[in-house]
Amino acid sequence: MSTNDQNPVHYDAVVIGAGFAGIYMLYKLRQLGLTAKAYETGDDVGGTWYWNRYPGARCDVESLEYCYSFDPELEQEWEWTERYPGQPEILRYAQHVAERYDLYRDIQFNTKVTKAAFDDDTGRWHVSSAPAVDHIDHNHAPAGPDADLVTAEYLITAVGCLSSSNVPDVEGIDTFEGELCHTGRYPKEGIDFAGKRVGVIGTGSSGIQAIPVIAETAEHLTVFQRTPQYAIPARNHPLDPAEQAEVKADYRKLREQNKTQHGALGARFDWNEGSVLDVEVEEAFKEFDARWEIGGFAFLGAYSDIARTPEANHVAADFVKDKIRETVTDPEVAERLIPSTYIGCKRLVLDTDYFITYNRENVTLVDISENTITEITPDGLRTVDGTSYDLDVIVFATGYDAMTGSLLRIDIRGREGLPLAEQWYAGPRTYLGLGVPGFPNMFTITGPGSPSVLANMIVCIEQHVDWIGDCIDHMRANGHRHIEATEEATEAWVDHVNLVASYTLYPTCNSWYLGANIPGKTRVFMPLPGFPDYAQKCDEVAAAGYEGFALIQS
Ligand code: NAP
DSSP states (O other): OOOOSSSOEEEEEEEEOOSHHHHHHHHHHHHTTOOEEEEOSSSSSOTHHHHOOSTTOBOSSOTTTSSOOSOHHHHHHOOOOBSSOBHHHHHHHHHHHHHHTTOGGGEEOSEEEEEEEEETTTTEEEEEEEEOOOSSOGGGOOOOTTOEEEEEEEEEEOOOSSOSBOOOOOBTGGGOOSEEEEGGGOOTTOOOOBTOEEEEEOOSHHHHHHHHHHHHHBSEEEEEESSOOOEEEOOOOBOOHHHHHHHHHTHHHHHHHHHHSTTSOOTTSOOOOSOGGGSOHHHHHHHHHHHHHHOGGGGGGGOTTTTTOHHHHHHHHHHHHHHHHHHOSSHHHHHHTOOOSOTTTSOOEEESSTGGGGGSTTEEEEEOSSSOEEEEETTEEEETTSOEEEOSEEEEOOOBOTTTHHHHTSEEEOGGGOBHHHHTTTSOOOBTTTBOTTOTTEEETTOBTBSGGGSOHHHHHHHHHHHHHHHHHHHHHTTEEEEEEOHHHHHHHHHHHHHHHHTSSGGGSOOGGGTTTSTTOOOOOOSOSOHHHHHHHHHHHHHTTSTTEEEEEO
C-alpha cells in the first residue's frame, strides 16, 4: 500500500526486520488481532540467513534445536537433513514458515526503515522508510524523496544482533578493480573463485567457515589474520531419520530441557557440573578428546568452570593448542594460528577442516596484527611493510557492528525528539534488553542487555516475542496506552548485566560482545550471560504487573 506524509496509513504495530524475530512477531501480532506491517531490506525473509550466503555458511546450533517451537505441527512437518543446518536450508525453512502462516502479505521488502519518531501529541510512532540500495552497506541508505510514512501504536525492532556489516575504512577501497564483498552481504549470484587469487580478511566464525571452501577452488587463497581464533570441529553429518524421529516423538522434552540450559541449547549433550581443576590433566584431556570427536559446543560442557576460571580455561585452551600443532604441518604457521586469549572469550567457532586447510599448497596465512593493511589498490592490497598482494577477489569476513549497529543506523527518536544515539551515547541502556527509557511502546527483540547471542537465538527470539505479545495483550485488556522502562529499573539492569559479565572471562578480550571491533565504539559488555535466569526474571516482571516499567492509562 502506498502512503505519504499527508495521509499516512495507521497500523497497530510496525515491525522492523523480517528475519526469524520479525516473522514470528508478525505471526504473534496477527494472533492477537492487531494490524501490523513489517519492513525488510532484503527481498525475502530470513534476515541473517538471507544475507549470509558465503561459501560454507552454516549454523553452529544443531538443526533440531535451531527451529521454532511455537507450533507442534510445524516442528513435526519440517524435516532437517543435516546435524547443523546450512544457510540454504535455513533460508528455505524461513520461507516455509512465512508461506505456511501467510505472512508475506504484511511484509514490505527491499525497504529500509530510515526513521522512527515517537509523536508526543498523538502518542504514536511515525515510521519512515525508503527503498534499500546496494549490497555491501545499504544500511546507510538515506531517506530520499521516495520516503514512505506510516504510524503505529507499537514499534518493534527485529533488526538482528549481527546484521550491520563492518567493512573497515581502508584507503583506496573504492579503487579495487576485482570483486569485493562482505560475508554478511554476500551477493545472491555467488562468486566463482575458480582460477582466482582470493584474499579473505578476518578469521572469526564467518572467515573460518568460508576459508576451507574457498580454498578448494581458488587458484590461491591468502588469509589475512588479525587475531587467531579457537575452533572446535563441528562434525556435521547427514541427520539420521531415526534420530530425528526419536526427537520428534517427544519434542517437548527437548524444548523444556533447552530452556533450563545456560545457552538454551545442547539438550542432547552432557553438561558436566565438575571442575577441570579437580582432575589430572590426562583425565581432562581424555574427556576433551571424547568431546572433540562428538564435535560442537559439547566441548565447552566438559567442565563447568572453563568459562569462569582462568586456570580452568588454560587447560581447555592448551588442549586445543595441541590440536592445532598436531594438525598444521608447518610449525611456524601453526604458531601463528595459536590464540593467546582465553578460549571462549571471543565466540568459540565450530569449524569444518579449518586448520588442515593451511596444509594446502594454495593457501598462505598473513599475520596482520601489527603489519596492518594500509591500502587497497586496483590490483589487491598492501600492508605496512610495503608488501603488495595481487588479488582478483577480496572477501571481508570482518564481522559486524553488533547488537547496536542496526538500531543506531536508523534515526530512532523517543519522547521530545530524544535520539536513541543520545540515550545510548555511553553504550546501550535497556531494561531486560526489551525496553528503553524515553521510548514508549518500543520493544527491542533480542536487544542489548538480553542473552541473545550468548544463547540459541531462536529460543531467545521466541521468549521475547511471547513476552511482548503477552505484554501488549495485558495492556489492551487493562486499558494501558503506553509502556515505558523506568530510568531506575534500567540503571539497575545495566549494572546487573555488567556484574554477571564480570563473573565470566568474556570481558577479557577484544570481542564484538564489547564493541571492541568497531573503532570508537564505547566498550560495554552488551549481551547478558545466563538464559534460564533471565527468562525467569522476565516472567517475574510480568507477573508483578510489569515491574520496572511505567504503564500509562489511555
Ligand atoms: P567476527 O567474529 O567479528 O570476526 C571478524 C574477523 O575480522 C576477526 O578475525 C577480526 O579480527 C577481523 N577484523 C575485523 N576488523 C578488521 C580489520 N579492520 N582489519 C583486519 N581484520 C579485521 O565476525 P564473524 O566471523 O562474521 O562472526 C560474527 C558472529 O556471527 C560470530 O561470532 C557468531 O556469533 C555469528 N556467526 C555464526 C555463525 C555460525 O552459526 N556458525 C557463522 C558466522 C557468524 P579481530 O578478532 O582482531 O577483531
